[in-house]
Amino acid sequence: MTDIRQDMIEPLYQAVQQTRPLLRHITGAVEAGLDETGLTVGLRAILEGLLLTGEASLPELTARLQLKRQFVHKMLGEGQEKSLVEALPHPRRKNGHHYRLSPQGRNLIEEIRARELRAMATFAQGFSSREIAAFIRVQAALNGFFRDMAGR
Amino acid sequence: MTDIRQDMIEPLYQAVQQTRPLLRHITGAVEAGLDETGLTVGLRAILEGLLLTGEASLPELTARLQLKRQFVHKMLGEGQEKSLVEALPHPRRKNGHHYRLSPQGRNLIEEIRARELRAMATFAQGFSSREIAAFIRVQAALNGFFRDMAGR
Numbered sequence: 505m506t507d508i509r510q511d512m513i514e515p516l517y518q519a520v521q522q523t524r525p526l527l528r529h530i531t532g533a534v535e536a537g538l539d540e541t542g543l544t545v546g547l548r549a550i551l552e553g554l555l556l557t558g559e560a561s562l563p564e565l566t567a568r569l570q571l572k573r574q575f576v577h578k579m580l581g582e583g584q585e586k587s588l589v590e591a592l593p594h595p596r597r598k599n600g601h602h603y604r605l606s607p608q609g610r611n612l613i614e615e616i617r618a619r620e621l622r623a624m625a626t627f628a629q630g631f632s633s634r635e636i637a638a639f640i641r642v643q644a645a646l647n648g649f650f651r652d653m654a655g656r
Numbered sequence: 657m658t659d660i661r662q663d664m665i666e667p668l669y670q671a672v673q674q675t676r677p678l679l680r681h682i683t684g685a686v687e688a689g690l691d692e693t694g695l696t697v698g699l700r701a702i703l704e705g706l707l708l709t710g711e712a713s714l715p716e717l718t719a720r721l722q723l724k725r726q727f728v729h730k731m732l733g734e735g736q737e738k739s740l741v742e743a744l745p746h747p748r749r750k751n752g753h754h755y756r757l758s759p760q761g762r763n764l765i766e767e768i769r770a771r772e773l774r775a776m777a778t779f780a781q782g783f784s785s786r787e788i789a790a791f792i793r794v795q796a797a798l799n800g801f802f803r804d805m806a807g808r
Contacts, residue, residue: 508780508788515792517772522796536806636794638783638794639791642788643791646779647681651677653688654685
């Protein structure tokens, strides 16, 4: 697969440079969608992390979400205040905690994700499966390519 | 084009969620590439902005780059210190300035971009033109989709 035309390199380069505005728009869209839930984007990310991990300690959740430990700690506190997150004694460590979703928290984040997935389905109607698959594949490769370049 | 398969929606959703790590890796890669130039990612963006606009006032450059005015101002100062940016009297306003690249600044940012474009060309060899085109098209559409959702 080396039929890549030289005149596609510059448009690809420009597309890569659109990653920053794209992230800003995604964040804005997620925020807009949370309006009626009272959640922030940060707390939404924590609930999603707990949904996908099941149960996690603060360091585990921090590593998984690649966020700052202090921020995750703060968000877990907010989640507990809103009765969306439950803290359990850590199974192996005396002073540690494990965190998990409350039933209410689980319902909320599942609803939010279902709504977001419906938006994705609407979006995807404008494209063929082949195009969506190509997007996913190229994007994943870009992620690895730049991670390697950044790693030195 | 509505042959989109339902089982592609979840992978697309996950790919969209990879935008944040992708931006982090891109920034890291750009930083790594700047090592020998003495530039920061911020100053690189300013030089690129001036390359693409030709000549610009602080508000024009701020709007184009969608960065904070104070940050752009600071970077323009650094650029002048390094003799990469020149300040000219504003053609229409008494106390305003216009900024442009010095010949040295132009050479530097052109070299940086040429190197980055070569890296993109290397990356793109793993894909067909059709795949790269699909990536560009879907990514641009995602950008508009989320911008509209965010705008309310």
